[in-house]
Amino acid sequence: xxxxxxxxxxxxxxxxxxxxxxxxxxxxxxxxxxxxxxxxxxxxxxxxxxxxxxxxxxxxxxxxxxxxxxxxxxxxxxxxxxxxxxxxxxxxxxxxxxxxxxxxxxxxxxxxxxxxxxxxxxxxxxxxxxxxxxxxxxxxxxxxxxxxxxxxxxxxxxxxxxxxxxxxxxxxxxxxxxxxxxxxxxxxxxxxxxxxxxxxxxxxxxxxxxxxxxx
Numbered sequence: 001x002x003x004x005x006x007x008x009x010x011x012x013x014x015x016x017x018x019x020x021x022x023x024x025x026x027x028x029x030x031x032x033x034x035x036x037x038x039x040x041x042x043x044x045x046x047x048x049x050x051x052x053x054x055x056x057x058x059x060x061x062x063x064x065x066x067x068x069x070x071x072x073x074x075x076x077x078x079x080x081x082x083x084x085x086x087x088x089x090x091x092x093x094x095x096x097x098x099x100x101x102x103x104x105x106x107x108x109x110x111x112x113x114x115x116x117x118x119x120x121x122x123x124x125x126x127x128x129x130x131x132x133x134x135x136x137x138x139x140x141x142x143x144x145x146x147x148x149x150x151x152x153x154x155x156x157x158x159x160x161x162x163x164x165x166x167x168x169x170x171x172x173x174x175x176x177x178x179x180x181x182x183x184x185x186x187x188x189x190x191x192x193x194x195x196x197x198x199x200x201x202x203x204x205x206x207x208x209x210x211x212x213x214x215x
Contacts, residue, residue: 035098035114036074039083042097043072046090061089080116080125081153088156093213095138099130122148123197125209136214142197142207144170149198154191158214161191168205171198 047057054072058065063085070076071086078086087097098114108130116125122145129139142163144150155161163172164186172179173196174189180200181187189195191211199205 033074036071036077039078039098040072040074042099043068043086043090046092046097050090052090057086057089061085063089079119080123081119083116084153084155088153091156093136093138094155094211095127095130118150120148121145123150128208136212138211138213140209140211141166142209144168144197144199144205144207146199146202146204149196151194151196152191154193154195155211156213157192159191160188160212161195162186162188162210162212163197164208166206166208168199168201168203170205170207171200172196173198 046052047054052060054065054068057063057068061068063082067076067078067082068086071078071082083097084094087094090097098116108128113126113128117123124143126141126143127138128141163170163181165181165183167183169183170181170185172181172187172189175193175195179187197207
């Protein structure tokens, strides 16, 4: 999945035909390029600190060496699922891979948040706080198209999620168990196993998603 953005001249961007490639932010190519640069920088630095080669990280993350190399050289806009796998392989919070340095006070305007999208475009995830705003905690607004579903890879060991339905409904599968949630319902579950978000309704649904990493 790719949570993303775009660049080039604004006028040219409005005239450029859309492609089917995954994207990582909501709007213009400049946002996508900035996100790609941050991910590349953070990935290289994390590999250096962890003393991991591309081959070693490929084995830990399940992402090929070639794909990791393309991410580090900003030659691709990785999907959301690929970024999650990389973060899990590095054993770091997802926001740490895509985010910037921590600030004591952090303000995030709605139009500044870089929306990440699944490859099929049915799931959108908008961060509600900048990276580092809450150590070990990430908060997102999720949007899932009618009858859409998104399967998430297991997160790092000990990770938990809390999801609350804001609009519509949610069929949440965690391991072998399935839960049906209506507006106002919440579910806390271990996210270090495969889990699937599914919108059983015909119109878009919205959720708040809190991810808590084991410290």
